[in-house]
Amino acid sequence: MDTDDLARQLGRLLRGRGLLAPNVVSQVTPELRQACGVGADDAPGEIRVKVADCIRSHATALPDDLRLAVLAALGLCDAAAYPLLKDRLEWIGGQLDREPRTAQRRVDAGLRLIAERLVASSMADEDDPFAPGGWYTDELLATFRLDLDPPELSEERSIVATRDGLQEVLASLTAPGKAQDAEALDIRFRMGCGGRIIREGQPVRGHHQARIELLAPLAIGEHHRFTITFIMRPRDAIRPYYLMTPLRPCRRFSMSVVFDLATPPVAVWRVDGVPRGVLDETDEPGKRMTIDGHGRVSADFHILRQGLSYGIQWSAQSLP
DSSP states (O other), X not given: OXXXXXXXXXXXXXXXXXXXXXXXXXXXXXHHHHHTTOOTTOXXXXXXXXXXXXXXXXXXXXXXXXXXXXXXXXXXXXXXXXXXHHHHHHXXXXXXXXXXXXXXXXXXXXXXXXXXXXXXXXXXXXXXXXXXXXXXXXEEEEEEETTSSSOEEEEXXXXXXXXXXXXXXXXXXXXXXXXXXXXXXXXXXXXXXXXXXXXXXXXXXXXXXXXXXXXXXXXXTOEEEEEEEEEEEOGGGSOSEEEEOOSSXXXXXXXXXXXXXXXXXXXXXXXXXXXXXXXXXXSOOSOBOOOOTTSEEEEEEEEEOTTOEEEEEEESSOOO
8 A cells, every 4th residue: 555645535525525525435435444444335324424434543643733734625624614625625724814726725734644654554563462463442331340340441432443364352451550569460361242262361471462363254344343351450559540541543542430439539520631751740630520329430532642641640639
């Protein structure tokens, strides 16, 4: 897959109403279908959604001006829902205080960077020990039960294959102890539905993995759901947060933490896309949240940026 060629193919999607054009599906080339996880049997509506979600996901890594330019030019920005590209370029220019010609250059630069990311994703090393290629996460639904002994983290994942014949995927959890000399967490896996665990391991200290064999090989663009539970001991070694830091594209992450009402935390925060190291340096990294009468607090995140952390943090001690 060639970056320049893929950038040109993305550029053809700008015509008319962009990704909202009635005939846009005919402009989605086989290379774009593969890069965006579109299946051979997908309906036109599904193709439009998959391509749009894929572009949005990769656009999150762009500088703000290029992200705005790309999404608006493709018709994915409500404030710039004009039927003609020239009108959307004028709107982009107004937002950036630039001429439409400069706005077009920003769009081209953004599409080029997205093409680079799509090519890199398609070439992901299948043997990468932490993020092997072949799929991305469409949706992750998770519940962390701290009211159980031992605590359990249950995950339901909906994945999308980005290559034909996908048979194995990886479920992982990074769970270091509270300090280097603290007792390490003991993690056990329990498979629910959608596959079977064929291997477990820790490639590095604190990072736990389960390799899962799917029920049947997946084709490009095919969705599959599986559930898995992580059982953690001892409770005292669990750090006071549950976060997802995506290593591959993720469209949606919906999660809940259920606390033991006998020993509830004194404060809970929403963590909405921050570098992992910030949590150890900041007393209050996000918006305060309220636990309900059942000890539960929930959060929902969309189009997560790879390398940033999302979830919930709490404190068992009063803050200064």
